[in-house]
Amino acid sequence: ANYSKKIMITGGAGFIGSHVVRLFVNKYPDYLIVNVDALTYAGNLENLRDVESKNNYVFEKADILDEPAIAALFEKYDFDGVIHLAAESHVDRSIKDPLAFVRTNVLGTVNLLNASKAHWKKTGMENKRFYHVSTDEVYGSLGETGFFTETTPYDPRSPYSASKASSDHFVSAYHHTYGLPTVMSNCSNNYGSHHFPEKLIPLMINNIVNNKPLPVYGKGDNVRDWLYVNDHATAIDTIFHNGKNGDSYNVGGFNEWKNIDIVHLLCSIMDKKLNRPAGESAKLITFVTDRPGHDHRYAIDATKLNSELGWKPSLQFEEGLEKTVDWYLANQEWVKNITSGEYQHYYEEQYKK
Ligand code: NAD
Numbered sequence: 001a002n003y004s005k006k007i008m009i010t011g012g013a014g015f016i017g018s019h020v021v022r023l024f025v026n027k028y029p030d031y032l033i034v035n036v037d038a039l040t041y042a043g044n045l046e047n048l049r050d051v052e053s054k055n056n057y058v059f060e061k062a063d064i065l066d067e068p069a070i071a072a073l074f075e076k077y078d079f080d081g082v083i084h085l086a087a088e089s090h091v092d093r094s095i096k097d098p099l100a101f102v103r104t105n106v107l108g109t110v111n112l113l114n115a116s117k118a119h120w121k122k123t124g125m126e127n128k129r130f131y132h133v134s135t136d137e138v139y140g141s142l143g144e145t146g147f148f149t150e151t152t153p154y155d156p157r158s159p160y161s162a163s164k165a166s167s168d169h170f171v172s173a174y175h176h177t178y179g180l181p182t183v184m185s186n187c188s189n190n191y192g193s194h195h196f197p198e199k200l201i202p203l204m205i206n207n208i209v210n211n212k213p214l215p216v217y218g219k220g221d222n223v224r225d226w227l228y229v230n231d232h233a234t235a236i237d238t239i240f241h242n243g244k245n246g247d248s249y250n251v252g253g254f255n256e257w258k259n260i261d262i263v264h265l266l267c268s269i270m271d272k273k274l275n276r277p278a279g280e281s282a283k284l285i286t287f288v289t290d291r292p293g294h295d296h297r298y299a300i301d302a303t304k305l306n307s308e309l310g311w312k313p314s315l316q317f318e319e320g321l322e323k324t325v326d327w328y329l330a331n332q333e334w335v336k337n338i339t340s341g342e343y344q345h346y347y348e349e350q351y352k353k
Helices: 015-027 067-077 091-096 098-123 159-178 200-209 229-242 259-273 303-309 317-330 332-339 342-350
Strands: 005-010 031-037 057-061 081-084 129-135 182-187 189-191 214-217 223-228 248-251 256-258 285-288
Touching: 005 015, 005 067, 015 031, 015 229, 031 067, 067 098, 081 098, 081 229, 091 098, 091 159, 098 129, 098 159, 129 159, 129 229, 159 182, 182 229, 189 200, 189 229, 189 317, 200 214, 200 259, 200 317, 200 332, 214 259, 223 229, 223 259, 223 317, 229 248, 229 303, 248 303, 256 259, 259 285, 259 317, 317 332
Parallel strands: 005 031, 005 081, 031 057, 081 129, 129 182, 182 248, 189 223, 214 285
Antiparallel strands: 223 256
16 A cells, blocks of 8 residues: 555554554554554553554564664665654663663664664655654652743653653754754653553552552652643644654643542542442552652643644543543453563562561
8 A cells, every 4th residue: 555654653552652553543544553562561462452453553563672673674664754652661660670771761762763864864864753752750850839841951860761861862862963853752641541550540540449558659749740641642643743853842731730639539539430438449548668769749831832733631630530440440351461460470579568
């Protein structure tokens, strides 16, 4: 078939990646979408059952660190675009094993940059695009006031955010040094369906369902900005198509919450959904030793993306959270499949008394 664009999406079997793949495959039937994923513990093709039969979708199992494999994919598909989401993404895991984060997030990103540069040198840089999906955690931690903007100096504090900051710097270096057409975005915390249950919101939902303690770090007063994952996907669509080469865009929901308030809100939604007396689920809340170096507050200013490219989030938090709870309740099988085996072991280690 004659596709108007051929796009490699890395990490498409993960949480955000699967939403991006779904959006692009359905919205752009004239694009070929090639999902490149190594299927680590976080990658799950179950997330894409509804798109795998579409003609314009292909899955290729590959590690972004594998130079020959990535070069071969460029030869095979002649990509015009790369949307790079593959990463080690969990802060707690980065504290235990920083090198794994350096490998995938730093070396893997540089490997993709090299492969794109080599291929596009032959086919021309015009109308090509390398898009790196990154995090607001690169900016460090805020006090009670203020917001991260695109010009906030980088100040990463966890091995995870240090690895993402490093990969961001390589992306802009490839733009300045080699003229690679790059674009980048730094987004706040995402929530929604298909989220691996090691992360706060799905972890709490899962434990409430199973009447297990709800482990809250420290006093639960850390503040995060939360964005519905489908809204992140539309932001990525907007930036991929309309962002300016060499630029970066902050993505967020103007939606700040203390962790403990989210847990209480989830408990009250779940009490209703599970027909429990009001206040029942909240009894499961247990405070645990804080994460080392736990950043106090992240808040993102997404004004540039809104004013220059016209993007805004579609949902209020309470509405998105309720949709998320409904999805988890309707997909207990998905949760069971991924929380058995290796994850169970990780969980017991992480929250052991
Ligand atoms: P995730 O952990 O759910 O998914 C990561 C995916 O990458 C998995 O499918 C995994 O198999 C794949 N992967 C990992 N290592 C790989 C490798 N070496 N080669 C090929 N594939 C590999 O992550 P997520 O939460 O969906 O995050 C996706 C991206 O968005 C990451 O780059 C992350 O830094 C960024 N981000 C996440 C959030 C968030 O709230 N989750 C917020 C801002 C930015």
